[in-house]
């Protein structure tokens with residue numbers, strides 16, 4: 001089978017604070033079963049063979065679990081398929097002869113390092129501010145020793161599905177990371193083990209969120225629409241309620 005011909009316009013930028021531009025490439029004999037990243041691998045093999053600098057992009061697991069691989073594909077974070085990371089996006093969702101524009105996440109808090117790679121460590125620093133449990137929980141207890149109701153367990157599990165990819169930030173016109181922060185706060189604050197530090201956690205994480213240069217939420221919903229793990233906006237509402245309770249309780 002001859003496969004598809006795909007035309008690409010890829011953002012190339014030699015380093016941070018360097019000028020960048022969209023560079024045209026053509027990928028030939030693209031199999032519909034290839035992932036988007038495998039298609040970029042093929043282009044890179046050609047670039048390397050001809051002595052050119054390959055396109056820099058991030059990936060690790062290529063299974064939709066690590067969050068490393070985000071790309072802006074035709075202006076949509078992770079591309080056209082809902083609930084799908086870039087590494088799990090297959091070329092069968094495109095057509096022979098398509099032109100696809102590929103750009104990095106563009107957000108003040110995510111400086112571009114090279115080509116399609118951005119520095120997402122601001123998200124790590126939000127976690128570091130409070131996205132953990134520091135109380136001594138002792139050795140691993142018997143699984144049923146702490147009663148957690150099924151709805152609470154399911155809520156925590158849904159929120160814990162966030163892979164920290166940053167697509168929510170990239171798609172938001174405000175560059176807000178509150179869907180990410182909301183998922184991380186919710187995951188811990190709804191569980192009995194996390195409730196001890198619920199107020200200090202939400203205040204510390206939101207303070208760090210703002211300090212990193214992420215913007216405020218204006219209820220656009222773009223984050224939820226592109227989230228590959230379908231994290232719900234209700235996580236933001238829960239975090240905001242926790243924040244107000246914390247302030248009323250005098251936590252600074």
Ligand code: SF4
Pocket residue numbers: 161162163164165166167168169179180183223226227228229230231
């Ligand atoms: S909330 Fe969704 S889009 Fe945002 S970092 Fe988590 S998984 Fe990625």
Ligand code: FES
Pocket residue numbers: 058059060061062063064065066067068069070085086087088
């Ligand atoms: S490479 Fe890990 S989620 Fe895509």
